[in-house]
Amino acid sequence: MSYIVVQDLFYIVFLIALSVPLGIYIDKVMTGQKVFLSRAFAPLENGIYKIMGTRSDEEMGAKKYTLSVLLFSGIGFVFLFLLLLLQGVLPFNPEGIKGISWHLAFNTAASFVTNTNWQAYSGESALSYLSQFLGLTVQNFVSAATGIAVLFALIRGFVLKRQSTIGNFWVDLTRATLYILIPLSFVIAVLLVSQGVVQTFSPYRAVTTLESGAAQTLPLGPAASQIAIKQLGTNGGGFFGMNSAFPFENATPFSNFIEVLSILLIPAALCVSFGKAVKDGRQGRSIYLVMMIFFAVSLVAITACELFTGPGFNGVAASGNMEGKEIIHGVGGSSLWTVVTTAASNGSVNTMHDSLTPLGGMLPMFLMQLGEIVFGGVGSGLYGMLAFVLMTVFIAGLMVGRTPEYLGKKVEPFDMKMVCLIILAPPLLSLLGTAATVLIPAASAWLTNSGAHGFSEILYAFSSLANNNGSAFMGFNANTVYTNVLGGIIMLLVRFIPMAAAIYLAGNMAKKKTVAVSAGTLSTTNGVFVGLLIGIILIIGALSFFPALALGPIADYFTS
Amino acid sequence: MNKNTKILKPALLCFLAMTVLCGIVYTAVVTGVAQLFFPHQANGSVITVTLKNGTTREYGSELIAQKFTKPQYLIGRPDGVTNLSPTGEKEKELVQKRVEWLRSIDPDNRSEIPVDLVTGSGSGVDPNISPAAAEYQAARIAKARNMSADAVRAVIRKYTTGRFLGFLGEPAVNVLKVNLALDGLL
Structure with missing residues (x-):
């Protein structure tokens, strides 16, 4: 157990230590300053602008910014959808895999464009190499870059005064991809390959087993390059079906550490970037602290659940719950990953969440249900958290009867409408999706477990879909027309409604003048505010989901 | 426009x-x-063995488990992914079946079975078992192969990896490598 404590502490210290310089770097990149990679990449960057016919100083208002995001994502969606349907007749398909069904293609395209990476298929049996690297890898990059772009549009909204524009989406997207995501992914991909993560275009390899002499097929592919960005961009979609539990995705304790670190790296660094960008480091720190508190408490709780509330079997030595876990990760490494992947809206797994203990499985569910704001998705996590910050400022303002303000900007009715769209879309769609599915008689046939745990499989699925996480209780058979279509629509709504709201919030904020800080201004950097923010997040999350959780994991705990 | x-x-x-x-x-x-x-x-960490007659044979990947059932081999974790709730009835029945099978091929062994030998992994193809699970099988393998238990333990130790930096991850015994070594192929 002491090893687990040391491992977790090391992880947190290492994460914080890396997030500070990276956060400063990201701020420089996104505010157009020169960085050490500029010399090498600036010609390429300018070349891309030239191809697009855009100028780097061309500014956009909220409407144009939103339209650009939607059109860009729409094109990506159509391209991916067609690629998945037609993969059977396209090259880079050594296993001769056929095109997938229209509803699975719809679901998968929606899933990767929205940074969810929910997967109702197994990569090794359903997708060609071309679909993986030309379709999925690309969306892994650009959906993450889109999140970063929108976050910085929102930050500009706070920083700018009396302006009608909030930046240029094409520039934001290009710079985030070119200077942040590609270089980091390259380093991580090479490190992963060194540990045994596969990276090749050769066909699957047939080998002979030792005891029986039977043939065994080893699935291969250009995996490491995709896995690097899957973690860094909080995407989470596995190259192989069993995701990062599969040894060809995650081969050693070292590869596991790199992957689990890269999941939270950018979301944590963005808190630092935020402080830099608004020229008040304390603002970033208080948000970072709130996220870290949620994260640490969840980590302790799930590790304890997996260690101490596992089942006892006759004649078997008790040493924590190992069902669904790999030896090299054990209870400690699996619990850490589970919290990291659901705190961030990553959704990759190195252990089977369906086989977590009942209360251990409730924690990742609850982290998603909070709205993916405990670090959350790249960019989207922080703009989601900023919506909660505005909500807190607003409620605190109501309590003392003052017009609420944040970073010198008055928070007014239009802003609060946008905040509500950001905050309420995910819980609403999680619960509606769960309720609708429970009502379908056929749904019970899609479950592996029965009773309360079966309900948990459905609740987990829709909490994951409606928060763009993408992990699953994999006992739930997701590849049905119903879940593919409904899930696809939910993922699109819950990604783009809050995203558009965040951009319009930015546009409205940028138009305002700033008001001077006075003695009556609510501080958003002290302990009281941190406590208030935690309270608001918990109240909204707990009130929305406590009844559902009581029917699922809590009932499961008391009845098994 | x-x-x-x-x-x-x-x-x-x-x-x-x-x-x-x-x-x-x-x-x-x-x-x-x-x-x-x-x-x-990058190509799957395939173990290639040169046989006595000079030909080479690919015995699998060091990262992907193979099924072993005979007493003279180190037995790995149950194959496949169940997605079962660990506290459910189905899981209990499955584990009990595995316990009985392990007891049946090793009737003299009275010690408790390490939990990883009777529970499914996350990948379904976990190439490793815990050092405790390997130690549990050492005497049985030695008896079936007519060699000393210490010789078996030495092979197991050779293919055991520790925690990274001494504290990241868990120690693990690579089942396929141990078995190849026991057969004199590695």
Whole structure:
């Protein structure tokens, strides 16, 4: 157990230590300053602008910014959808895999464009190499870059005064991809390959087993390059079906550490970037602290659940719950990953969440249900958290009867409408999706477990879909027309409604003048505010989901 | 040209540029570096053995489990992924069945079975077992092969990996490598 404590502490210290310089770097990149990679990449960057016919100083208002995001994502969606349907007749398909069904293609395209990476298929049996690297890898990059772009549009909204524009989406997207995501992914991909993560275009390899002499097929592919960005961009979609539990995705304790670190790296660094960008480091720190508190408490709780509330079997030595876990990760490494992947809206797994203990499985569910704001998705996590910050400022303002303000900007009715769209879309769609599915008689046939745990499989699925996480209780058979279509629509709504709201919030904020800080201004950097923010997040999350959780994991705990 | 087509053109071209950059160039460069510097790992960590008659044979990947059932081999974790609730009835029955089977091939062994030998892994093809699970089987393997238990333990130790940096992850015994070594192939 002491090893687990040391491992977790090391992880947190290492994460914080890396997030500070990276956060400063990201701020420089996104505010157009020169960085050490500029010399090498600036010609390429300018070349891309030239191809697009855009100028780097061309500014956009909220409407144009939103339209650009939607059109860009729409094109990506159509391209991916067609690629998945037609993969059977396209090259880079050594296993001769056929095109997938229209509803699975719809679901998968929606899933990767929205940074969810929910997967109702197994990569090794359903997708060609071309679909993986030309379709999925690309969306892994650009959906993450889109999140970063929108976050910085929102930050500009706070920083700018009396302006009608909030930046240029094409520039934001290009710079985030070119200077942040590609270089980091390259380093991580090479490190992963060194540990045994596969990276090749050769066909699957047939080998002979030792005891029986039977043939065994080893699935291969250009995996490491995709896995690097899957973690860094909080995407989470596995190259192989069993995701990062599969040894060809995650081969050693070292590869596991790199992957689990890269999941939270950018979301944590963005808190630092935020402080830099608004020229008040304390603002970033208080948000970072709130996220870290949620994260640490969840980590302790799930590790304890997996260690101490596992089942006892006759004649078997008790040493924590190992069902669904790999030896090299054990209870400690699996619990850490589970919290990291659901705190961030990553959704990759190195252990089977369906086989977590009942209360251990409730924690990742609850982290998603909070709205993916405990670090959350790249960019989207922080703009989601900023919506909660505005909500807190607003409620605190109501309590003392003052017009609420944040970073010198008055928070007014239009802003609060946008905040509500950001905050309420995910819980609403999680619960509606769960309720609708429970009502379908056929749904019970899609479950592996029965009773309360079966309900948990459905609740987990829709909490994951409606928060763009993408992990699953994999006992739930997701590849049905119903879940593919409904899930696809939910993922699109819950990604783009809050995203558009965040951009319009930015546009409205940028138009305002700033008001001077006075003695009556609510501080958003002290302990009281941190406590208030935690309270608001918990109240909204707990009130929305406590009844559902009581029917699922809590009932499961008391009845098994 | 109306307003929307004015955005459509850069959107299309931007998507094209990103597809070439992130999909083709990036993937190709990583593959090139991987094949140049880490060809063994990049192609599946396949164990190739040169047999006595001079031919080579690929015995599998050191990262992917194979099924072993005979008493003279180190037995790995149950294959396949169940997604069962660990506290449910189905899981209990399955574990009990595995316990009985392990007892049946090793009737003299009275010690408790390490939990990883009777529970499924996350990948379904976990190539490792815990050192305790290997120790549990050492005497049985020794008896079946007519060798000393210490000799078996020495082979197991040789293919046991520790925690990274001494505290990251868990120690693990590679089942296939131990069995290849026991058969004198490694």
